Amino acid sequence: MITYIAGLLTVAFLPGLGYVLGAVLLLPLTYYSRLRFWTLTYLLGVLVAVVYGSWQLQHRLPLSLDRTDVVLSGVVVSLPEVTERRTRFILQVDTVQSDQPALQRLRRIRVSDYRSFTGVAAAPVHAGDYVQVTVRLRSPHFLQNPYAFDLERHFLSSGWDASATLRAVHQHTEGVWIYRLRDDLRSHIQARFHEQQVASWLLPAVTLGDRTSMTDAHWRVLQRTGTAHLLVVSGLHIAVISGAGILLGRLFNAALLCLRIETTRLRFFPLLLAFLLATAYAWLAGFNLPVQRAWIMVSIFLLGEWQLLRWSGWTRWRFALCLVVTLQPLAVLQPGAWMSFAAVATLLLMTDVYRGVRHTAWLGLVRAQWMIFVGLLPVMAWVFQQLSLSAPFINLLAIPVFSVFVMALPILLPLVLLDLFWMTQLVEKFLEFFWLGLVYGSEWQWGYRPLAKPNIWIVLFTLPLVLTLLLPLPLRWKLLGILCFLPLLSPRQQTLPEGNFRALIFDAGQGLAVWVETRDVSLMYDTGPGYPGGGSAWKYAMAPWFTAQNRRSLTHLVVSHRDLDHAGGMDDLFDQLRVSQLFSGSEDLQQQGFDSCHESQSWVYNQVSFRFLTQPPAADASENERSCVLEVRGSQCSLLLPGDAGHPTEYDLVRSGRLQPITWLVAGHHGSASSSSDVFVEQLQPQAVIYTAGFGNRYGHPADVVSERFRQRQIDEYNTATSGAVWLESTGKGCHLSTQRQRKRRYWTSG
Missing domain, CATH: 2.40.50 (OB fold (Dihydrolipoamide Acetyltransferase, E2P))
Structure with missing residues (x-):
């Protein structure tokens, strides 16, 4: 199984499916009998992944x-x-x-x-x-x-x-009525509960997998308490519903036995009912990929009982894992899949280790929570960058309570839909108190610790050490395991030498967001685009990077001007980061507490110079011409950020004599013809220019005339629309530029 999954993983990390031809070099290994099975299963995994990937790409719109x-x-x-x-x-x-x-x-x-x-x-x-x-x-x-x-x-x-x-x-x-049924059910649930009531969003999430009404505040509570698996339809829900089916089936069989109705076929009824309820619930929840995985696992475990197969729990676990990754080869890259199987594996390990040990139900539940917490700690640190110390205690009570509620759903939901007032009130009160308990738990100051994303090799190193905490070993071995977790909880941060800096130009679509860092300070230039209907690109384009790095503050924030494609993510940034000093060229923002960037201010941090180049604009200057123009200059490399400044500002800068040759230029106004004038480019002589334009944008950025201007001077061009985010690194070995699509190219990566 390991070599089969390794074959799937190999293809998942390839930059193109054509590279699998190199796998034929392994065929000679089949000559050796000891290696034949491992080689063939590895090649089978490669073949399955290639067929899957080719089929999916064949249908993708070119x-x-x-x-x-x-x-x-x-x-x-x-x-x-x-x-x-x-x-x-x-x-x-x-x-x-x-x-x-x-x-x-x-x-x-x-x-x-x-x-x-x-x-x-x-x-x-x-x-x-x-x-x-x-x-x-x-x-x-x-x-x-x-x-x-x-x-x-x-x-x-x-x-x-x-x-x-x-x-x-x-x-x-x-x-198709079968699809309409889910929609009607959602409408009926929302009609029964006021939109301000907890049940109006929580009940559709649990029954239908509909999370559209859940807000960032809701997800924050679930993250801090480690209870997202309760309110997102997952393996727990499918398993609980199938358990309810087995219980109801056995009660039905017991009633028949009391009536002296006996037949060997009765043993199939609880399993059949469990399978039907699990299937119905999975369909009701939308049968998305996580629900499919949970349904497959439950079905495999039920199949072993149906056929009276002498399969151990581990055999069924391995069979379910192989079936899931065969039907969904990219599940090998999905954290949710590994967390589901890791949780089940931890419970199976607990069953084996403590087999024959007498304990109460509560002691068994406490032990299960402890083992799942420890067993998933490395995965949680790598995937979610968090350590929720309160999660075991909260789940100790929340799981059994909410499991009873899920088991009762086949009865409660029809009664709610029949508009029985007392039942509607009962469900609302239960969910309201349950949610209030989670909110209270999320406010425990000691219960949640954000982490920086650890190196994957550190995670792999700590996985075997988890066993020292899970197995009944002497205390000295457990202490060793705890000490080995320290690099996971406090990963080492890469520091920059004096005179060097690095910058990340985010792929924010038709907008601009650039992060710059020296050894001791960090600066954000613009915050990415916002949208007319609300929201911004910050949450899904920039925020994940700051979360993964566990960065919660900035030394400086520069908002070049007020336009939505530059300042749209400002509110979301303030929700996530603390900022020491604010600068902007916009008069509106200056009235809100921002300092002006048009006073030729400059600083030097760690031998890296930050300098604003513009003078106060005329009173009738457009918003674009009020843009902050920031130069960052280290010992070897330099970067110029002109915002949306157009030809008038560029001409003023050329006449002022403040422009010096630079290494990297972020093209003004996303590559518009109104910026990057000939004389401006000639004065700067950049080695590379980066356009921050949206893919297929309606403005035609970058303009052909601008691109031609850079090509004539043999200046390297990069566009976040086709290259993804762009990394700029000034090191002792020189000036280096790389792109996200180069760094993380996979066979499904577009372009």
Whole structure:
């Protein structure tokens, strides 16, 4: 099994599927009988992953057809996610009115409907509806930033071949009732509870897997208390529902036995009922990838009982793991999959270690919580960058209480839908008190510790040491295990020598966000774009990096000017980071407490110079011409950040004599023709220019005339739209530039 999974992992880390041809070099190893089995299982894993990847990529919309308008029809197969800004749903494509083979191969696409936000009257979309629509297709090419969620991989593993914007609806009728049933159930639940009540968002999350009404504050509570597995449909829920099926089945059998009805086939009824309830619940929850994994695991364990197979728990565990990664080869990269199987493995280990030891039910529950906490500690530190000391204590009470509630759902939910007032009140009060308990637990100051993301090799090193804490070994061995956890809890941070700096230009779409660091200080230049309907790119483009690094403060924040594509993430930044000093060129922001950047201010930190280059602009200057122009200059390398400054500001800087040749230039105004004038570029003589433009943006950035200007001078060009985030590193060995898509290129990476 290990070599089979290793084969799957090998393909998952390849930059392209063509590289698997090198696996044929292993065929001679099959000549040796001792290596034959391991080699063949490894090659089988490689073959399965390649076939899966090739099949998925065959259906993906190619970049050459990006922004194509097409008429297609299909069925809405997901619960629509409705927000103030847009409605989003998954459309299973039936027919495509196009002769393009690539369009004919589309299976499922994610459609966003902005009509209501733009004021266009539109009928609401429901799950199961059959629609014929005109959409503008977009290839799955998304933002690429360090530690951020890989949406391109998510699209591939989910079988979504493109995203799309809905342009017009030509036909809209009720379609498949089995999908509509979930939508109707959500509507009935929301109608029974006021939107301010806890049950209005918690009950759909637990029953339907619908988390669209959950806010960042809700997720923060779950993260701090380690209870996300309770409110997100997972293996626990499927296992509890199947356990309820077995219990009900046995009670039914007991009633038949009391009536003297005996047959050997009765033993199958509890297992059948457990399987049916687990399947029904999995379907109700949307049958997404995590639910599929949980359903497969439960089904394997039930199958062993059905056939009276003499399979140990470990055999069933291995079989379930192999089946999951075969059907979903990219599950080997999904933390949720490994955490689910690791939790089950920990419980199996506890069963083996303490077999025959007499203990009460509460002692067994305490031991299980301790073993799961310790067993998953390395994984939690690496995946979520946190240590929740309160999680074992909270889960000790929360798991049995909430499990009883989940077991009762098949009875409670119909009674709620029948609008029995007392039952509705009972469910609301239970969920309200349960949530208040979690909120109280999340406020314990000692209960939560954020961590920096440790090195993967440190995590792998600590995994075997976990056994010293889980097994009944002498105390000295357990103390050794605890000491070995220290590098995991306090990973070493890389420091910079004097005179050096590093910068990260985030892939924020059509916006700008740059982080700069010396040995002792850090600075943020702009905060990325915000959106007219609310929200910003900060949460999913920049925030994951700061979380992974456990960075909670900035020395300086420079917001070049007030435009939404530069200042849109400011509120989200303040929610996550403490800032010592604020600068901006915008008069509006200066009135809110920002210092002006137009006073030729400068500082030197760790022998790295930071200097604002502009003078106070004219009273009638545009917002763009008020942009802060910041120069960062180390002992060997330099960086210039001009914001959206245009030709007038550039000409003033050239005349002032303050410009010096630089190493890296972030193109002004995302590469617009209104910036990066010929004389400005000639004065700077950069070695490389970086455009911060959105992929396929409607403005045509970077402009052809600007690109030609840099190409004529043989200046290297990079674009976050095609390269992802850009790393700039000034070291004693020189000036180095690398891109996120280079650093983390996989076979599904677009472009």
